[in-house]
Amino acid sequence: MTPFGEAMRELRRKKGVTQKEMATALGVSQAYLSALEHGNRSAPSFDFIQRVAGYFNIIWDDLEDLMRIAGLSHPRVVIDTAGLDAAYTALANRLAREIRNLDPETLAAIDAVLNEAASLKP
8 A cells, every 4th residue: 555545545434435436526447546545556646636635625735745645655666776876776675675574663763764864954
């Protein structure tokens, strides 16, 4: 599942609608919504996110959050380490190989390290 798929499923749950009802309202197939929720599709288009926002009456600030989440929802990530030191390439490959074995606490710790590094950028 992707962050966007998880968010969409939670929005549907709160509104009490099925995938089929939502798909009909948005003009997409139920299979497409299911694939989005399960992380079997790439991140949704801006147009689709706008339709979701309209369907759920999402306000501007929450729409920005939904857009950010969609940007983090590519199920097949490519990390371009061309031109970087070999250590960067090794780390990217190791993360790709080991990510399925990481527990939630370790994921949170890695996320915290990345957040800290991002906050130190000028």
